[in-house]
Amino acid sequence: MARPTIADIATRAGVSKGAVSFALNGRPGVSDATRERILKIAEQMSWRPHSAARALGASRVDSVGMVIARPARTLGVEPFFAHLLSGVQSGLSAESISLQLLIVEDTAAEIEVYRRWTSEHRVDGVILVDLTVKDPRVEELKALELPAVVIGGRGGKGALASVWADDRDAMLAIVEYLAALGHRRIAHVAGTPNFQHTQRRIRAVRDAAPRLGLLDAPSLTTDFSDAEGAAITRKLLSQSSRPTAIVYDSDVMAVAGLGVAMEMGVSVPGELSIVAFDDSILTQLMHPALTALSRDTFDFGRQAAEVLLETIADPTTVINRRTPDPVLTVRESTAPPA
Amino acid sequence: MARPTIADIATRAGVSKGAVSFALNGRPGVSDATRERILKIAEQMSWRPHSAARALGASRVDSVGMVIARPARTLGVEPFFAHLLSGVQSGLSAESISLQLLIVEDTAAEIEVYRRWTSEHRVDGVILVDLTVKDPRVEELKALELPAVVIGGRGGKGALASVWADDRDAMLAIVEYLAALGHRRIAHVAGTPNFQHTQRRIRAVRDAAPRLGLLDAPSLTTDFSDAEGAAITRKLLSQSSRPTAIVYDSDVMAVAGLGVAMEMGVSVPGELSIVAFDDSILTQLMHPALTALSRDTFDFGRQAAEVLLETIADPTTVINRRTPDPVLTVRESTAPPA
DNA sequence: TGGAATTGATAAACCGGTATAGCTCCCGAA
DNA sequence: TTCGGGAGCTATACCGGTTTATCAATTCCA
Numbered sequence: 001m002a003r004p005t006i007a008d009i010a011t012r013a014g015v016s017k018g019a020v021s022f023a024l025n026g027r028p029g030v031s032d033a034t035r036e037r038i039l040k041i042a043e044q045m046s047w048r049p050h051s052a053a054r055a056l057g058a059s060r061v062d063s064v065g066m067v068i069a070r071p072a073r074t075l076g077v078e079p080f081f082a083h084l085l086s087g088v089q090s091g092l093s094a095e096s097i098s099l100q101l102l103i104v105e106d107t108a109a110e111i112e113v114y115r116r117w118t119s120e121h122r123v124d125g126v127i128l129v130d131l132t133v134k135d136p137r138v139e140e141l142k143a144l145e146l147p148a149v150v151i152g153g154r155g156g157k158g159a160l161a162s163v164w165a166d167d168r169d170a171m172l173a174i175v176e177y178l179a180a181l182g183h184r185r186i187a188h189v190a191g192t193p194n195f196q197h198t199q200r201r202i203r204a205v206r207d208a209a210p211r212l213g214l215l216d217a218p219s220l221t222t223d224f225s226d227a228e229g230a231a232i233t234r235k236l237l238s239q240s241s242r243p244t245a246i247v248y249d250s251d252v253m254a255v256a257g258l259g260v261a262m263e264m265g266v267s268v269p270g271e272l273s274i275v276a277f278d279d280s281i282l283t284q285l286m287h288p289a290l291t292a293l294s295r296d297t298f299d300f301g302r303q304a305a306e307v308l309l310e311t312i313a314d315p316t317t318v319i320n321r322r323t324p325d326p327v328l329t330v331r332e333s334t335a336p337p338a
Numbered sequence: 339m340a341r342p343t344i345a346d347i348a349t350r351a352g353v354s355k356g357a358v359s360f361a362l363n364g365r366p367g368v369s370d371a372t373r374e375r376i377l378k379i380a381e382q383m384s385w386r387p388h389s390a391a392r393a394l395g396a397s398r399v400d401s402v403g404m405v406i407a408r409p410a411r412t413l414g415v416e417p418f419f420a421h422l423l424s425g426v427q428s429g430l431s432a433e434s435i436s437l438q439l440l441i442v443e444d445t446a447a448e449i450e451v452y453r454r455w456t457s458e459h460r461v462d463g464v465i466l467v468d469l470t471v472k473d474p475r476v477e478e479l480k481a482l483e484l485p486a487v488v489i490g491g492r493g494g495k496g497a498l499a500s501v502w503a504d505d506r507d508a509m510l511a512i513v514e515y516l517a518a519l520g521h522r523r524i525a526h527v528a529g530t531p532n533f534q535h536t537q538r539r540i541r542a543v544r545d546a547a548p549r550l551g552l553l554d555a556p557s558l559t560t561d562f563s564d565a566e567g568a569a570i571t572r573k574l575l576s577q578s579s580r581p582t583a584i585v586y587d588s589d590v591m592a593v594a595g596l597g598v599a600m601e602m603g604v605s606v607p608g609e610l611s612i613v614a615f616d617d618s619i620l621t622q623l624m625h626p627a628l629t630a631l632s633r634d635t636f637d638f639g640r641q642a643a644e645v646l647l648e649t650i651a652d653p654t655t656v657i658n659r660r661t662p663d664p665v666l667t668v669r670e671s672t673a674p675p676a
Numbered sequence: 677t678g679g680a681a682t683t684g685a686t687a688a689a690c691c692g693g694t695a696t697a698g699c700t701c702c703c704g705a706a
Numbered sequence: 707t708t709c710g711g712g713a714g715c716t717a718t719a720c721c722g723g724t725t726t727a728t729c730a731a732t733t734c735c736a
Contacts, residue, residue, distance in 0.1 A: 003457065005692055016716045021694060031714060048457035052393035053692035056721045061390060063438075082419075086441050098460060101439040103424050119341065119386035122436060226623055252619070259625050281590070285564055287597050343722055354686050359724060369684060391722035394691045 004045040012045070013038050024049075055121070064092065064308055065100040065123040069110040069130070079251075079280035080297055084151070087301020088127060095309060097124075107132075111140050118144045125312045127151060127304055128160070132194040147315050149308040151300065153196040154320060161311045161319045163304045167197045170293055170326045171204035171247075174275050177328060178245045179212040182336045183273065187243040188219040189232050189253055201249065201277070216243070222253065229253025233260040237272070244337035245273040251282045254290055258333070269335035279329060288332030295326040342383040350383070351376050362387075393459065402430065402646055403438040403461040407448040407468070417589075417618035418635055422489070425639020426465060433647060435462075445470075449478050456482045463650045465489060465642055466498070470532040485653050487646040489638065491534040492658060499649045499657045501642045505535045508631055508664045509542035509585075512613050515666060516583045517550040520674045521611065525581040526557040527570050527591055539587065539615070554581070560591065567591030571598040575610070582675035583611040589620045592628055596671070607673035617667060626670030633664040 010020045015034065022029035023038035024047075030038070055061040066088065068081065089099055100123060104110050114137070117123045126146060128137060131153030138159050141148045150162040178186050188205045191198045202219040209217040220236075222228035229248060236243055237260065248254035254276035258268060266272050268288055276283050276292040283290035300323055307319050348358045353372065360367035361376035362385075368376070393399040404426065406419065427437055438461060442448050452475070455461045464484060466475060469491030476497050479486045488500040516524055526543045529536045540557040547555040558574075560566035567586060574581055575598065586592035592614035596606060604610050606626055614621050614630040621628035638661055645657050 006694095007692075017693080018695085018717080019715060022715090025694085029714070034714080046457070048454070050394075050692050051458045051460050052390045052399060053721095054694080055390035056388075056394055056723085057692080057694035059694095059721075082441070085439070089441060096454075098438055099440070100436055101423070102437070103420070103427060116386070116434075119384070120389045122389050226619055252623075255623050259623060262625055281564055285590075285593050285597055287600050344724095345722075355723080356687080356725080357685060360685090363724085367684070372684080388722050391691095392724080394693085395722075395724040397691075397724095 003050075004047045005050070006047070009038065009042050009045060009047060013041050059121075060124050060312075061121060062096070063098045063100060063123050064125045064127065064305075064312075065102070065113075065117055066127040066129075067102045067104060067110045067113050069104050069107050071105060079282065080278060083297035084129075084301040084304075087298035087303075088305045089301075090298070091302040091305025092309070097309070107136065111137060114140060114144060114146060118146050125149070125308050127308055131196045132192075133196055133199060135196075145315075147308065147311045149304050149311060149319075151304050159318075161307050163300065163307050163321050163323060165295060165300070165323045166325055167200045168204040170295075171201045171277070172208055173325075173328055174247055174277070174293060175205060175208045175212065175214075175217075177330075178247070178273065178275070178334070179214065181245075181273070181334065183245040184213065184215045184337075185241065185243040186214055186217050186245045186247065187236050188217065189229055189236075189246060189248045189257065190219050190221045191224045191249040193221040198249065205247075216241070222249075224250055224253065226252050226256035229256040230260050233257040234264070237261065237264055237266055242272075244271070245275070245334070247275045247277065249277045251276045251278045251280050251290070251292060254292070255282055255286060258286055258290065269333050271338055273334040273337070275328075275334060283331070286333075291331045291334040292329055293326050294329045296324065299323065341388075342385045343388070344385070347376065347380050347383060347385060350379050397459075398462050398650075399459060400434070401436045401438060401461050402463045402465065402643075402650075403440070403451075403455055404465040404467075405440045405442060405448045405451050407442050407445050409443060417620065418616060421635035422467075422639040422642075425636035425641075426643045427639075428636070429640040429643025430647075435647070445474065449475060452478060452482060452484060456484050463487070463646050465646055469534045470530075471534055471537060473534075483653075485646065485649045487642050487649055487657075489642050497656075499645050501638065501645050501659050501661060503633060503638070503661045504663055505538045506542040508633075509539045509615070510546055511666055512585055512615070512631060513543060513546045513550065513552075513555075515668075516585070516611060516613070516672070517552065519583075519611070519672065521583040522551065522553045522675075523579065523581040524552055524555050524583045524585065525574050526555065527567055527574075527584060527586045527595065528557045528559045529562045529587040531559040536587065543585075554579070560587075562588055562591065564590050564594035567594040568598050571595040572602070575599065575602055575604055580610075582609070583613070583672070585613045585615060587615045589614045589616045589618050589628070589630060592630070593620055593624060596624055596628065607671050609676055611672040611675070613666075613672060621669070624671075629669045629672040630667055631664050632667045634662065637661065 006017055006020050010017045019030050020038055023035040092099055102113055126148045128148055128150045131150050148160050150160050152164055154162055154164050190202055205217050205219055220232050222232060246257060248257055254274055258274055261268050261272055268274055274290055276290050279292040279294040283292045303321060303323060307321055310319060344355055344358050348355045357368050358376055361373040430437055440451055464486045466486055466488045469488050486498050488498050490502055492500055492502050528540055543555050543557050558570050560570060584595060586595055592612055596612055599606050599610055606612055612628055614628050617630040617632040621630045641659060641661060645659055648657060
């Protein structure tokens, strides 16, 4: 018999459907002997629950969603997402919950997806990335009453659950390291200004500057693309008093920046030190290999999955879990200034 | 009222549940006037079908799956998958079918996922990538009777539906281009030997060699990683009669190879020409920018989605759709030999 | 004009689970 | 001896759709 149902098992075991359901879900209502017998029969017939049937009855679908609103062009190179995804999956697979992934162009489309998912009951909860300051998604999700966890941004005022690392401390670590090497002119090529983590990193640089005696510490925002990263670098290196070190908010921009430096005949790390605020193979493929901030992105994703499952189980308590601080991996692209 | 059901609509319209179902699915059984009225009411109440309920009744879940069996480490840098995914989604979204994505470690795990998906009725079909020669997945999927489409490998003997590009012609184009530039010693750094496309590319090089008067045209297999790409390059460039051109099966390996050349003081393209068999931002970030084979990966994914939907609708006819041939984008990394 | 075919709709079964009311037995306490 | 109560199980409603059998009203055609 193909794809046995709970009714088939009931017949074989000589009990009712209800008893089988109790036994298979480990809840009281049947004796240990009967439970044992039912489980064995289910095993023999290699029974597996029909996800739709279960979803209909129990009104949960054992599936969570994740929408990434970035143009696919910039997405591919970011190892960040691949690691994050793997981590999320590993966190979910323990409970055999499945993941729906969607890549869309912008936040409006993303919100549309949440609406659709909710009305069609396709997911039990969602994972949010790239939180902006006054992010419209937060309100929307609360209105939809869809459990959610934010990755990489503190939920703030008890809004949504979150899993976050301290971007501020990380940025301070980088700047302090560069200052200790002797750098006094440090530039910061930041990401999209409305991302919360971008804001926090910019503030960290600004706050640290006077304490470390930096002469100049501008933060310049970009769209995270290699093109803008390159353009800003070109501008910075053309100034009369150019920076002796540049911190990039992503590995892709750092690589683009390195390219510009080479193009302009600025030696790295001799005349310019480069640090990437994110690690990946990319930074190691370069010559010189880039000094970068290493975060355990896989674990990040795993924890996000855990927190989401807890939030789905109990939507009233909002969890804000902090992950271990990232560490700076020093490679060949940083040295004392000339 | 939150989340109206088909019964609510029926009450409001003063008809039966069945009539509403007919109207909403555009099938005969109701008059045009009634249909109109029901549709308007459904619209007003912003009704959306409950996916689980529909799945249970119609025994299709409007969801397809895709499993990628590669270590996450190498995945992230490959823009290939991001584009492919976006394409697949765009092909599915037209029918508002959702996509389940899973990244696993190996093929055994992948097959396990297919079994689970089938027994739990979680997907209507799947998309396969990285087909190997005698791929165990093909047999398994046929046994499970799970509709599937293979990306990038001809299904062969009427096994599974497929969407493919001609890797042979593409490789020939590259080799002919290099030969025309005057190269006679061309090396090929290939991918995993058991992938079908790797085999086809290797054969293409071997077949073309005598015709183009190549002195030497070895194909060396790797695991697609930057590390092996670099190692092989190092070996090739250390030989007494080293190649004047190298073709890499992936952009990541090409970048790694370029790094090795620079490290060893071999100028590109002066002493060595480099071609990547896959295009992405990566190749453009480099200095010199890499000549690469550009494929419309997005469209590839879109077509795969289309073919899969057709296969699900009618599992008896096996579609083998050929996509447009890729084109060679010449950049700065290729030139006549010294 | 009468019987057959067609149209438009309804009621009810069904998909495969979960949840719950209720029934039977058995045990222990009053 | 009776009654309360819990353990163990059954029967059944239910989730929100789809599908089929059925039926009344109309149209068609001989």
